[in-house]
Amino acid sequence: MTAGELIEHFGKPRLQVREGEGTKIQFAGPNCMLDFYLYPGQGGVPRVSHIDARNLQGADVNAQSCVYAIESARGVR
Numbered sequence: 001m002t003a004g005e006l007i008e009h010f011g012k013p014r015l016q017v018r019e020g021e022g023t024k025i026q027f028a029g030p031n032c033m034l035d036f037y038l039y040p041g042q043g044g045v046p047r048v049s050h051i052d053a054r055n056l057q058g059a060d061v062n063a064q065s066c067v068y069a070i071e072s073a074r075g076v077r
Contacts, residue, residue, distance in 0.1 A: 001048050006036055011074055022046070029070035032061050 006025055007013060014033070015026040022039045023046060032055050038046040053063035 001036075002045060003038060006048070009076065010034075010070055022049075027070055029066060030073050031055060032066035032069055034063065034066050034070065 001009070003016075003023060003025060006027075010027045013025045014028040015024070017024045019037075022037055025036045025038065027034045027036075032053055035052040036048050037050040037052075039049045041047045041049070051063045053061050053066040055061050
């Protein structure tokens, strides 16, 4: 996914930071946070290359479960 596609799907990010060639976009749900790392791919378009998910205390959680939690909170499916 591109940054625009992420924002369209998850809504306004909690945080968006440029890090060298990449960009980190963070979304927060009711009980977890997702960090998407985008780097230029084919054609130079930045796309998600890595995802980190953690609970609000900072412990790693299953990324797919966190995606579902954020989608559910937004009424997306």
